[in-house]
Amino acid sequence: MTRIILSLVLTLVTLGARAELVIEITQGVDNPTAIAVSPFAWQGGGTAPEDIAQVVQGDLARSGQFAPVDRRDMLGRPSTEKEVFYRDWRAISAEYLLIGRVSGTEQMRIEYELFDVNRQAKVFDGTETGPASEARMLAHRVSDKIYEKLTGIPGAFATRLLYVSVTRNPTGKDYYRLTLADSDGARPIVLLESREPILAPSWSPDGSEIAYVSFETTRPAIFRQNLATGQREQLTNFKGLNSSPAWSPDGKTMAMVLSKDGSPDLYLMDLASKRLTRITRHYAIDTEPTWMPDGKSLLFTSDRGGRPQIYRYDLRSGTTERVTYEGAYNARARVAQDGRNVVVVHQSNGRFHIAIYDLVTNRMQVLTSTELDESPSIAPNGSMVLYATKSGDRGILAAVSVDGGVKFRLPAREGDVREPAWSPYMSR
Amino acid sequence: MSGLALVASPFCFTVQAQDYIDVEAERRAQEQGSVSAPASTTPARDPYSSPQPARSYPATSYGVNSAPAGSSIGQSAPAPVASSAAASGGSNNLGQLVLKVQQLQQEVMRLNGIVEEQAHELRTLKEQSLERYVDLDRRVSSLTTGGAVAVGAAGASAMADDSTPTVSTGAASVKEQPGEADAYRSAYALVRGQQFDEAVTAFRGFLRQYPSGRYAPNAHYWLGELYLVVQPADLESSRQSFTLLLEEYPDNAKVPDALYKLGRVHYMKGNREKAREYLDRVVREYGDSNNAAARLAQDFINENY
Numbered sequence: 062m063t064r065i066i067l068s069l070v071l072t073l074v075t076l077g078a079r080a081e082l083v084i085e086i087t088q089g090v091d092n093p094t095a096i097a098v099s100p101f102a103w104q105g106g107g108t109a110p111e112d113i114a115q116v117v118q119g120d121l122a123r124s125g126q127f128a129p130v131d132r133r134d135m136l137g138r139p140s141t142e143k144e145v146f147y148r149d150w151r152a153i154s155a156e157y158l159l160i161g162r163v164s165g166t167e168q169m170r171i172e173y174e175l176f177d178v179n180r181q182a183k184v185f186d187g188t189e190t191g192p193a194s195e196a197r198m199l200a201h202r203v204s205d206k207i208y209e210k211l212t213g214i215p216g217a218f219a220t221r222l223l224y225v226s227v228t229r230n231p232t233g234k235d236y237y238r239l240t241l242a243d244s245d246g247a248r249p250i251v252l253l254e255s256r257e258p259i260l261a262p263s264w265s266p267d268g269s270e271i272a273y274v275s276f277e278t279t280r281p282a283i284f285r286q287n288l289a290t291g292q293r294e295q296l297t298n299f300k301g302l303n304s305s306p307a308w309s310p311d312g313k314t315m316a317m318v319l320s321k322d323g324s325p326d327l328y329l330m331d332l333a334s335k336r337l338t339r340i341t342r343h344y345a346i347d348t349e350p351t352w353m354p355d356g357k358s359l360l361f362t363s364d365r366g367g368r369p370q371i372y373r374y375d376l377r378s379g380t381t382e383r384v385t386y387e388g389a390y391n392a393r394a395r396v397a398q399d400g401r402n403v404v405v406v407h408q409s410n411g412r413f414h415i416a417i418y419d420l421v422t423n424r425m426q427v428l429t430s431t432e433l434d435e436s437p438s439i440a441p442n443g444s445m446v447l448y449a450t451k452s453g454d455r456g457i458l459a460a461v462s463v464d465g466g467v468k469f470r471l472p473a474r475e476g477d478v479r480e481p482a483w484s485p486y487m488s489r
Numbered sequence: 490m491s492g493l494a495l496v497a498s499p500f501c502f503t504v505q506a507q508d509y510i511d512v513e514a515e516r517r518a519q520e521q522g523s524v525s526a527p528a529s530t531t532p533a534r535d536p537y538s539s540p541q542p543a544r545s546y547p548a549t550s551y552g553v554n555s556a557p558a559g560s561s562i563g564q565s566a567p568a569p570v571a572s573s574a575a576a577s578g579g580s581n582n583l584g585q586l587v588l589k590v591q592q593l594q595q596e597v598m599r600l601n602g603i604v605e606e607q608a609h610e611l612r613t614l615k616e617q618s619l620e621r622y623v624d625l626d627r628r629v630s631s632l633t634t635g636g637a638v639a640v641g642a643a644g645a646s647a648m649a650d651d652s653t654p655t656v657s658t659g660a661a662s663v664k665e666q667p668g669e670a671d672a673y674r675s676a677y678a679l680v681r682g683q684q685f686d687e688a689v690t691a692f693r694g695f696l697r698q699y700p701s702g703r704y705a706p707n708a709h710y711w712l713g714e715l716y717l718v719v720q721p722a723d724l725e726s727s728r729q730s731f732t733l734l735l736e737e738y739p740d741n742a743k744v745p746d747a748l749y750k751l752g753r754v755h756y757m758k759g760n761r762e763k764a765r766e767y768l769d770r771v772v773r774e775y776g777d778s779n780n781a782a783a784r785l786a787q788d789f790i791n792e793n794y
Contacts, residue, residue: 344594366602367595386609 088468093128094156094211096121100132101161101171102140111196113163113171113203119245120204120218124444125467127211130155142174142183150178157184159207169193173203175210185210197243217442220244221484223252223262223271224458228476236476239273241288244440244483246471252286262480265308268487272296272306272315283317285332296330307350307359316340316350316359327361327374340374341381347372349393353400360384360394360403371405371418385418387425393436394418397443402463404428404437404446415448417463428465438483439463447471449479629681633714666702673704680711689715706741709734713750717757728754745775745782752786756793765794 098118103109121127136149139160150158161173168190175185187206189199198219205216221243228236239253239262253259257276264271265285272285283297283306297303301320308315315330319337327341327350341347345365352359358375365372369392371385385391390408397403400420407416407427415429415437428446437448445467447460452470456477459470471478676691692708692715699705709730716727731747731754738744752767771786 345598365598366605367599368602370602383605383609386606 088125088466091466093126095130095154096127096157096159096207096211097130097135097150097153097155098159099135099138099140099161101163101173104162104164105166109163110166110169110193111200113161113196113200114159116197116200116245117159117204117207120201120216121207123245123469124208124216125462125469126208142176145176147176147178147181150176157211161203165190166193169196169199171199171203173207175207197247201244214444215442217440217444217483217486218244220441220487221268222246222447222458223264223273223480223482223484224478225259225262225480226473226476226478227456241271252288260480261305262482263306263308264482264484266310266312266485268484270308271482272308274304274306283315285315296332296335301325305349307352309352310354310356316352318348318350327359340376340379350374351394351396353396354398355400360396362392362394371403384420385425388416391416391418391425395437395439397439397463398441399443402439402443404439404448404463406435406437415446415461417446426465428461428463429459429468431459434459436480438481440483441486445483447481447483449481625681629683630714632683633680633685633718666699669699669702669704672698673702673708676708677711680715685715685719689719706734706738706743709737710743710747713747713754717750717754722757724754724758728758745771745780748774749782749786749789753789756789761794765790 098114098121100112101109101114118129122129130153134153136152137144137146139145139158140162141160145158145160155178158176158178159173160176161171163172164170169192171189173187173189174183176182177184185206187203189202191199201216201219204218208214208216208218221241224240224242226238226240228238230236234256237255237257237259238251239259240249240251242249252271253273253275255275255277258274259276260274260281262271262273269289270285270287272283274281275284276282278295278298280298280300281303282295283303284293284295285306286293296306296315297317297319299319299321302325303317303319304325305318306315307317309329313332315332317328317330318325319328320326322339324344325346325348326339326343327347329338329340330336331338340359341361341363343363343365345363346369347361347363347365349362350359351361353373357377358373360371360373362369363372364370366383369390370383371391371394372381373384374381384394384403385405388407388409390413391405394403394405403418403420405416405418407414407425409427412432413434414427414431415434416425416427418425429448429450431450434448434450437446439446443463445460445462447458449456450459451457452472455472456479457470457472458478458481459468461468672695676688676695679685679688679691689712692712695702695708696705696712713727713730713734716723716730728751731751734741734747735744735751748767748771752764752771754764755761755767756764768786768790771780771783772790775783776787
């Protein structure tokens with residue numbers, strides 16, 4: 062036990078820029094929509110606590126669907142409808158204009174209006190309110206609304222990411238940190254720090270809790286942790302493997318992989334009673350369970366056919382059927398909320414890519430061109446896939462849209478980053 | 490024993506990490522796995538004591554998440570058996586047995602994979618052959634409609650019905666009689682084989698035997714088509730077949746096609762006015778449902794009137 066040096070951070074401790082993610086857009090759509098986000102007027106005392114317009118602009122740019130206009134090119138900085146002169150915005154080829162006003166030092170209020178420059182008309186307006194400490198989250202909600210208005214797809218900016226970062230220690234044990242950040246990588250918070258590996262972070266369906274595997278007790282164990290209270294509970298402590306926790310869509314059950322009865326098999330734990338049900342029984346490795354959104358079946362990885370492929374277990378009938386056939390290796394499935402798109406780690410030509418498999422057409426489409434891609438996680442609106450990859454010898458996070466058209470990378474300033482988990486829509 | 494384990498443990502790991510790269514590696518892994526298997530009999534081996542998941546990045550996506558799965562693939566199941574075997578005297582025979590079981594498991598998994606893939610391939614092939622069949626039907630149909638009609642969708646709709654004869658509404662209560670389907674299919678096979686004279690004989694025989702059978706409307710339709718392509722064409726018989734279909738089975742799915750064909754038959758017989766009546770009727774009655782026959786009729790009117 063002495064060799065286990067563990068520092069638990071049960072309360073949320075904000076870390077400086079140590080493991081902050083920086084976003085670099087590497088590929089956008091061919092014809093992004095030009096949108097001007099005029100700096101929002103601050104209607105309180107002193108200086109504004111957060112540049113809301115900048116956050117919104119960053120979100121829209123990161124989606125790859127929009128090309129925000131540079132502030133320096135703006136001929137005016139309107140914050141009310143009266144101040145909007147369409148010709149100023151036509152002159153710099155902006156298709157849409159977003160203006161807004163921010164007030165409140167305790168309880169923040171953001172009012173915003175969206176204009177169609179070509180039609181010279183207001184198309185949308187709205188208000189977001191919340192604690193000023195959550196100013197960035199409020200800004201992301203504005204982005205969500207604008208994104209939905211202009212693309213027809215709900216935005217997923219007001220969501221959060223979990224990831225594990227590893228700081229190499231050439232003279233001793235590496236440092237593992239489980240970090241929570243906004244969807245743009247900002248405001249990283251270290252939830253858990255350990256000298257032993259942390260793996261497989263995953264979200265409860267309402268985004269209030271997380272589960273992960275930690276080796277802090279010498280053997281892998283599954284923990285759940287409440288994000289608001291920091292309360293932590295060890296769920297398993299079985300001999301052998303305890304891995305891949307996956308919350309059911311109703312939040313009552315957790316699927317997991319245990320090898321206590323021999324080879325790794327899938328189990329369901331009733332979270333209230335902690336009762337376990339073994340659902341697969343095979344001498345091959347069954348692992349990486351993930352729930353279909355309807356909660357009626359699970360996808361998992363198994364090498365019962367000699368190589369890892371995705372299988373589907375139907376909870377009602379208790380039958381297992383193979384899902385993927387294309388390629389020698391398909392593993393670690395994650396299902397989009399539509400229950401149709403499945404992202405997997407797919408091997409082709411000896412390289413590991415992220416691919417998307419359509420359960421309706423049975424088509425597999427490779428999304429990434431980088432090598433050694435792993436751990437895909439899909440945004441709650443089904444538009445983007447976040448995954449871990451390598452850049453040089455460092456592990457970084459990268460994202461790709463489900464059509465492969467938009468790509469960006471989120472390299473950390475320091476250390477390796479991996480195992481991203483995109484949160485569901487957060488309940489407010 | 491523990492020394493052996495120390496050496497063998499990383500050894501197993503490399504082997505297993507390669508397990509999914511290719512067949513070669515797999516085979517190698519099997520061979521080496523059998524060599525290293527005795528090592529797994531040591532209960533001292535603990536793949537979780539070191540932060541292995543960090544070690545191998547890509548191949549262990551399967552492992553990283555499932556954590557040390559990568560290091561215990563193929564070993565985890567038999568390990569307890571092996572250790573108990575070792576404990577109960579370390580009998581060499583038992584060790585061999587364990588080894589064999591492991592090999593058999595691997596073999597069964599490999600075979601299981603092959604069975605799954607072949608079953609999948611079969612399913613895919615079945616679907617494909619059905620698609621080809623429908624495609625062929627369409628082309629045969631366009632031939633039988635006199636060749637003038639460029640790959641007509643009317644044919645497709647007509648033929649698609651033929652592959653699995655569906656009888657719509659009015660005749661839905663008609664039960665299929667024993668042997669009827671086979672007789673129909675063999676007659677229809679002649680159409681596909683372009684043996685048109687034989688097909689005419691076969692369909693006539695079919696209608697004599699099953700005059701009010703489930704497939705009777707289809708047979709009438711095909712006779713109508715066939716009389717047009719046999720040498721020499723028998724326009725009057727064709728007209729009678731199509732007319733029979735219209736009168737006996739006014740709700741049948743092939744009615745619009747038959748109407749269109751009747752128009753064509755009358756046109757060939759030189760009766761332009763009568764032909765126009767039928768063509769107009771198809772367009773009028775089925776034109777707004779985007780019916781293929783109605784479209785063809787409209788095209789024919791545009792070209793010839």
